Amino acid sequence: MTELLRTEKLNRAFGSLVVTRDVDLEVRAGERHALIGPNGAGKTSFVNQLGGQLKPSSGRILFRGEDIAGLQPQEICRRGIARTFQKNNLFRGLSVRENVRLAVQAQRGTPYQAFRSTRADRALWDRADELLAQIGLRGDLERRVSALSYGEQRQLEIAIALAAEPSLLLLDEPTSGMSPAETDAMIDLVRGLPRSIALLMIEHDMKVVFSLADRITVLYYGEVLATGTPQEIQNSTRVREVYLGEGH
């Protein structure tokens, strides 16, 4: 399989606390890769470095063969890495469709106030509806975001990230705080995404991890403890000792 992203000896410290230590991690084109590990293992810090929200102390992040370490988030997004956050940043007063449409507009670089032909406007709405169909958000799309359930808001965030037309999508705990039914809906959503989009997903819920991931990387105190197929990770004594066995 073709390599899409690879980190090489990535390091990041906050003062004397090393949160990313010599991390080598590879995401292949189209793969669904889960990042797991106990709280404080450095999962979010790692993903923040890929997304440009946090600058690495040293090391490289090769995306399609180019080093993107330390670039601005917008530039990284333009190159094809999109993400969602643990805390969402939706426009709560706008409708579901309007939120997605604004994301499509941002992607296409159409200035908000500029004159737009009816046809161009139509194209933005069409793309927004396509993205909403892709994530399978049910019900009235003219509803304000503030009227959506928590689970629906998290689904909507994914539609917004997809508007950037990424080849790699970073998801930080997409099911955290969800009910079992909402979690199942999220699993279906992610499973339904096209394979042209690779995923790197931080996830605590082992049911979600084992139903979606092709490969899993385990982080422990900022270091890679193991990378492998779900089967390999499940059978790893080391992983069991430090993580899976701990009742997570």
Ligand SMILES: Nc1ncnc2c1ncn2[C@@H]1O[C@H](COP(=O)(O)OP(=O)(O)O)[C@@H](O)[C@H]1O
């Ligand atoms: N901005 C920051 N300043 C100082 N320490 C931080 C900062 N962000 C995260 N940390 C610390 O880095 C470690 C890893 O955090 P994080 O990446 O959020 O872990 P995870 O997502 O695996 O729970 C934790 O000990 C956390 O307290």
Ligand SMILES: [Mg+2]
């Ligand atoms: Mg985290």
